[in-house]
Amino acid sequence: MSQRETWATRVGFILAAVGSAVGLGNVWQFPFQTGANGGAAFIVVYLLAVFLIGFPAMLAEFVIGRRAERNPIDAFARLGHRNWRVVGILGTLSAFWILAFYSVVGGWVIRYIIGSVRGAYFSGSEAYFGAVSAGPEAVAFHALFMAITVGIVAFGIAGGIERSTKLMVPSIVLLLGGLAIWATTLDGGGAGYAYYLSPDVDTLVSNIGSILPAAVGQAFFTLSLGMGAMITYASYLGRDDSLPIDGATIVVLNTFVGLLAGLVVFPILFSLGIEPGSGGLGAAFITLAGAFAQLPAGRLLGAVFFIVLLLAALSSAISLLEVVTSYLADNTSYSRPALATALGGAIFALGIPSAFGLSILAWYNAIAYNLLLPLSVLTLLVFVGWVDTGDAVAELRRGTGLSESGAVAWLWFVRTIVPLGVLVTLLLGLQTLAVDAGLLAEAIV
Numbered sequence: 321m322s323q324r325e326t327w328a329t330r331v332g333f334i335l336a337a338v339g340s341a342v343g344l345g346n347v348w349q350f351p352f353q354t355g356a357n358g359g360a361a362f363i364v365v366y367l368l369a370v371f372l373i374g375f376p377a378m379l380a381e382f383v384i385g386r387r388a389e390r391n392p393i394d395a396f397a398r399l400g401h402r403n404w405r406v407v408g409i410l411g412t413l414s415a416f417w418i419l420a421f422y423s424v425v426g427g428w429v430i431r432y433i434i435g436s437v438r439g440a441y442f443s444g445s446e447a448y449f450g451a452v453s454a455g456p457e458a459v460a461f462h463a464l465f466m467a468i469t470v471g472i473v474a475f476g477i478a479g480g481i482e483r484s485t486k487l488m489v490p491s492i493v494l495l496l497g498g499l500a501i502w503a504t505t506l507d508g509g510g511a512g513y514a515y516y517l518s519p520d521v522d523t524l525v526s527n528i529g530s531i532l533p534a535a536v537g538q539a540f541f542t543l544s545l546g547m548g549a550m551i552t553y554a555s556y557l558g559r560d561d562s563l564p565i566d567g568a569t570i571v572v573l574n575t576f577v578g579l580l581a582g583l584v585v586f587p588i589l590f591s592l593g594i595e596p597g598s599g600g601l602g603a604a605f606i607t608l609a610g611a612f613a614q615l616p617a618g619r620l621l622g623a624v625f626f627i628v629l630l631l632a633a634l635s636s637a638i639s640l641l642e643v644v645t646s647y648l649a650d651n652t653s654y655s656r657p658a659l660a661t662a663l664g665g666a667i668f669a670l671g672i673p674s675a676f677g678l679s680i681l682a683w684y685n686a687i688a689y690n691l692l693l694p695l696s697v698l699t700l701l702v703f704v705g706w707v708d709t710g711d712a713v714a715e716l717r718r719g720t721g722l723s724e725s726g727a728v729a730w731l732w733f734v735r736t737i738v739p740l741g742v743l744v745t746l747l748l749g750l751q752t753l754a755v756d757a758g759l760l761a762e763a764i765v
């Protein structure tokens with residue numbers, strides 16, 4: 321088999337991982353999860369979840385990936401624990417599953433760029449969303465989004481993913497920063513900042529049972545954990561970078577972009593008197609498009625906003641496709657373009673049902689958030705914390721000045737607090753799924 325690929329530069333790896341992390345999760349889900357879960361109170365729990373649970377879990381994925389230099393499935397066998405391949409299979413299946421509906425939403429975004437330029441949603445943003453979010457047109461744009469994703473992955477790690485994310489990530493930050501500065505000029509936007517930035521302790525205490533699973537799920541989704549993506553990206557490192565420093569850079573940049581997105585979205589909504597967090601998965605598209613329709617230069621602002629969203633979605637989608645592609649690239653002699661195309665086609669097919677109804681898409685999303693992600697992260701933590709422990713400490717320290725006791729503290733965290741937090745999240749998530757299933761059954765009967 322030919323030589324395995326690697327990243328050309330360290331910055332390239334970091335930007336690719338930031339590109340994976342920064343996605344629809346930051347610009348679309350995050351502000352609306354915040355709105356739906358009590359505003360700034362949610363942000364407090366979310367930030368704790370990102371740094372106390374997400375960051376250590378990300379390091380666990382890095383440690384597995386860099387040490388094994390293999391795709392997430394074969395990594396476990398390579399580390400001498402064949403039976404644990406099931407954890408990698410779970411992560412890879414999750415990537416397959418999530419990309420299926422992520423690409424449908426990516427398709428909406430392309431549709432909205434065109435719609436912004438033409439002012440197509442200006443006369444009724446709700447009707448427009450209904451028309452474009454489900455049906456043959458949604459399938460067509462889903463296909464287009466997937467085709468672009470395949471096109472980038474086909475060019476490989478350094479030539480496709482690294483090169484494209486080096487352009488996309490800085491563009492996202494600049495454009496979003498520009499929009500955030502513009503948002504400060506909005507009349508009445510001040511209420512948005514207050515809502516967003518000053519937590520209400522009563523809300524936090526009385527709603528912690530629902531805030532916690534939403535915040536942890538959001539932390540995993542936004543950091544691209546539980547889908548083998550960070551294992552895969554770290555497997556192409558092949559060098560002695562500092563994993564803790566790279567990981568911290570990625571987590572901080574991702575959090576920064578999420579907060580920046582909030583500084584765009586909340587002032588816009590409040591300046592127009594729209595309550596954030598109402599409605600389901602379509603809410604972001606409907607309310608924001610409705611807001612652009614009322615603003616001066618709304619076509620331009622709308623187009624810029626949805627271009628940011630597209631770049632963010634693409635740089636995440638390629639990491640999901642890379643997870644599944646890397647498995648076959650490591651194990652077969654088919655060319656990368658052929659593999660990416662075949663897999664992209666299969667994932668496209670899996671996503672088609674979710675392009676035919678918002679409730680189907682919400683179901684795909686709920687399975688991912690409540691079941692696949694926490695289960696996958698939990699099993700991974702058990703592996704690193706309890707099964708493969710000794711080597712993990714050495715791997716984390718490779719290429720850093722991190723002391724032995726620092727690495728041991730991380731491992732202790734990964735053995736105890738982090739999996740406990742994830743377990744609670746998983747149980748609460750399963751409860752949510754069961755309630756949803758009950759409601760569905762009642763609706764059918």
Ligand code: PFF
Nearest residue numbers: 341343344345542544547549
């Ligand atoms: N982190 C991405 C987002 O916030 O939109 C979604 C994602 C990408 C999740 C890649 C998982 C993944 F492997």
